[in-house]
Amino acid sequence: MCYCIQCFHCEVSPPLALHLTCFNKLPCVHCLVFPRSRDYDGFVSSLLLPEDARRSSLALRAFNVELAQVKNSVSQKTIGLMRMQFWKTTVEEIYRDDPPVQPVSAELWRAVKKHYLTKRWMLRIISEREKDLEDRAYRNLQEMEAYSENTQSSLLYLLLESLGVKDVHADHAASHIGKAQGIVTCLRATPYNSSRRKVYLPMDICMLHRASQEDFIRGSREQNVRDVVYDIASQAHVHLQHARSFSKNIPASAFPAFLQTVVLEDYLQRVRQVDFDVFHPSLQKRNPLIPIQLYIRSWKKTY
Numbered sequence: 573m574c575y576c577i578q579c580f581h582c583e584v585s586p587p588l589a590l591h592l593t594c595f596n597k598l599p600c601v602h603c604l605v606f607p608r609s610r611d612y613d614g615f616v617s618s619l620l621l622p623e624d625a626r627r628s629s630l631a632l633r634a635f636n637v638e639l640a641q642v643k644n645s646v647s648q649k650t651i652g653l654m655r656m657q658f659w660k661t662t663v664e665e666i667y668r669d670d671p672p673v674q675p676v677s678a679e680l681w682r683a684v685k686k687h688y689l690t691k692r693w694m695l696r697i698i699s700e701r702e703k704d705l706e707d708r709a710y711r712n713l714q715e716m717e718a719y720s721e722n723t724q725s726s727l728l729y730l731l732l733e734s735l736g737v738k739d740v741h742a743d744h745a746a747s748h749i750g751k752a753q754g755i756v757t758c759l760r761a762t763p764y765n766s767s768r769r770k771v772y773l774p775m776d777i778c779m780l781h782r783a784s785q786e787d788f789i790r791g792s793r794e795q796n797v798r799d800v801v802y803d804i805a806s807q808a809h810v811h812l813q814h815a816r817s818f819s820k821n822i823p824a825s826a827f828p829a830f831l832q833t834v835v836l837e838d839y840l841q842r843v844r845q846v847d848f849d850v851f852h853p854s855l856q857k858r859n860p861l862i863p864i865q866l867y868i869r870s871w872k873k874t875y
């Protein structure tokens with residue numbers, strides 16, 4: 573039944589069934605293609621999707637991870653631009669049924685064929701990431717949200733497509749959840765980026781609370797820095813609330829695309845518990861209960 577030594581993922585559902593009983597000799601296609609360590613929560617959420625969408629979701633997330641890591645992995649902007657160009661060309665080739673021989677592209681091609689995924693969303697993720705190579709702080713919250721919409725929400729639209737969902741309310745929720753995701757990702761990465769002397773948090777909010785880039789770079793735990801974090805985290809919270817406010821109008825088949833909200837909520841709750849001290853060491857630890865919580869959420873059929 574089982575086919576992977578790395579993820580212990582069984583073909584029998586439920587996907588997170590007791591894996592301790594099953595062993596096999598080869599990693600599965602998901603593990604070959606998907607860098608789990610880069611997006612562990614995304615990986616676990618994908619495993620909880622219905623069989624039809626699972627592999628495509630992993631392909632989409634692998635694509636997303638590839639793009640997301642360009643900025644951090646290249647030292648020169650021109651090299652980053654070349655990588656982005658590679659992905660643009662790749663997407664065009666995928667839609668011409670001629671994907672390059674590369675594992676992620678091949679999986680992506682398969683997903684595109686299977687669910688008729690929209691090319692525009694993929695290209696939008698790439699061009700937004702490309703703009704982001706400029707490497708500067710967001711001027712304001714709106715700019716941060718626009719970035720999140722173009723990257724994270726686009727990914728969610730693609731996930732909805734792989735679940736076969738065509739619904740305006742679901743898209744609307746995806747828009748808000750994507751924004752929350754983008755905001756939380758930026759908050760969560762703040763200690764890491766600050767330690768590399770990079771601060772991306774919206775400048776208007778920093779100015780409002782008189783928090784300077786230096787404050788973040790030296791990892792200040794003063795009240796003004798907490799106020800900045802509070803404002804930004806609250807905005808993510810508002811987006812999640814909003815996305816939930818019309819959950820009754822959304823087909824249940826869309827919910828698996830929104831499993832990530834578990835992870836976002838978890839972070840927002842933990843940052844509140846440490847009184848918005850974004851540098852608190854406890855925030856860097858992964859909550860070991862997340863996979864279980866994801867599983868419960870998927871079982872309850874809500875988001």
Ligand SMILES: *[C@@H]1O[C@H](CO)[C@@H](O)[C@H](O)[C@H]1NC(C)=O
Nearest residue numbers: 644757758759761764765772
């Ligand atoms: C900061 O660094 C992380 C890497 O952990 C990255 O994923 C994130 O997108 C970076 N940038 C921002 C704007 O937070």
